Amino acid sequence: MNRELALEGSPAYDTARQKRRRRNFLIAGLIVLAVLLGAFFAFGGSEESPATGPRAAGANGSGAPSVTVIVPGQSEIGRTITAAGTLAARRDQSVGVSGSGQVTRVLVEAGDWVRQGQLLASIERSVQSQTAQQQRAQIAAAQADADLAQGELERARALEERGFVSKADIDRKQAAYDAARARVAVAQAQLNQTRAAIGLLDIRAPTSGLILERNIEVGQVVSPGTPFAFRMARGGEMEMRAELSQEDLSSINVGMPATIIPTGTDKQFDGRVWQVSPVIDPQSRQGEVRIAIPYDPAIRPGGFAEARIGAGATTAPLLPQSAVLADATGNYVYVINDENVVERRNVTVGSVDDRGVTIANGIDGTESIVSRAGAFLTEGRKVSPVRESAR
Incomplete structure (x- = not known):
């Protein structure tokens, strides 16, 4: 203890108190720095992927990154067939x-x-x-x-x-x-x-x-x-003539509803299939579907348009768009097998809408599918799956 003790409230007393405060702040800063350095050396050397999210290691402590997976099952989905074609007068x-x-x-x-x-x-x-x-x-x-x-x-x-x-x-x-x-x-x-x-x-x-x-x-x-x-259009009636593959044509019937979107406009028009071609072109393997459209000035014969035909409902796996990847060979997903190893599975996309991506072929819905950040994974890698509920 110093022999000269400052009286409380004196200038000497205030100076001593400020020095103690600075010393305490310095000690606290050194402690925080030590903690950060320890965390860096503890985790910085381990292999971490963006696909792991906030977890750097699996629950078993094996060091395998955690990935979020989904088991989609089978969903009843309204099937929509999309086709391109030309606008014309119906008659x-x-x-x-x-x-x-x-x-x-x-x-x-x-x-x-x-x-x-x-x-x-x-x-x-x-x-x-x-x-x-x-x-x-x-x-x-x-x-x-x-x-x-x-x-x-x-x-x-x-x-x-x-x-x-x-x-x-x-x-x-x-x-x-x-x-x-x-x-x-x-x-x-x-x-x-x-x-x-x-x-x-x-x-x-x-x-x-x-x-x-x-x-x-x-x-x-x-x-x-x-x-x-x-040249005249009888009654002002218009139509869209769309070419469909043989497979899609088999799903189309007269009377099915359709939405027509002419190129160059954001307008949509309600139409209805009024004729399905009874023959398939032997060269293109396609057939023509004719969709009746009420008259509107935006419907100009000879123009190009897109048709979305409601072709009933189908049962298929439904995945979030983030789960479906694509490369030069086509669309694919990553499946986690029973040994928690990543496998690539090629798939055929049926339709894409706000609900997600319908998978027509490639999976049956019982698999564990990587739902997010699959682009950062590689086939054959061992992971720790964390399951989330299907949509």
Whole structure:
């Protein structure tokens, strides 16, 4: 003990107290440093993988890293088949030209809605109109001849009763009257033919629907060999035509719901399968599925889209996405065998959604699957599995 004792509250007393406090802090810091160094030398040399999580050694103290595993079992999962394809009009109609001449009017544009029988375009008809007038005059002349022949026949029959006209004269007059009537009928038929030809110079919509293309212009000379004056979608009905593998095609039936997502937009449209191809292409081994879609301006024939077809439910293992790995050879998972050794198992992925990854082939659901950080493991390594509950 020092001979000079500082009185409490004096400056000397405060100085001594501050020195003791600094000394205590220094001692505590040295102790913490010693603990950290001890932990470093105790664990730094052991092999540790990110897959082990917070445990560096198994419960048995063997030094094997702990990994989280899951036994997925079998889950009932709604099966979704994804396919790509093109958008098209469900009933694509070509509106052709039946007459010949120069186009005088075009009354619709691509994108217009039309009703059945609506006038789409007109072709010049002056020549046909003149022909019709000439034929109407011919009918009038033929009718006059017929009326004259009828009058002569009636007078001859009146004279026949008094014996002034022979039976042969009556027969000749009857024949002349019949010939005149025939000439009237011929002239009338010719006029009807001309009127029909004039009617064909009006291009009309065969059904109600949406005009997809306009391929004629005013002043253009057309003929019956011009088959595609217009293209239209009957009723505006659209569809998607998707190509599916033979295996997927066997799971599709008419009436199944589908979701259509056109490329370049985030819009989704509800559709329904209305036709499944009865044949498989021998070259591609694929068949066509046609999905009906209600009209929308975002559905443009010729565009590309993705279809997700609800193909019922299936029973399969369901894994978290972190459990399924991939490399150049395909998808795989790591399985922990009975000896706690890592094994690689190649798998076939069925579908991927928010719930996880459905495994179509490769595992049956009874295996212990590494659920996280499998990319940091290697096949053949011994681990200490820690099981978590399946989803």
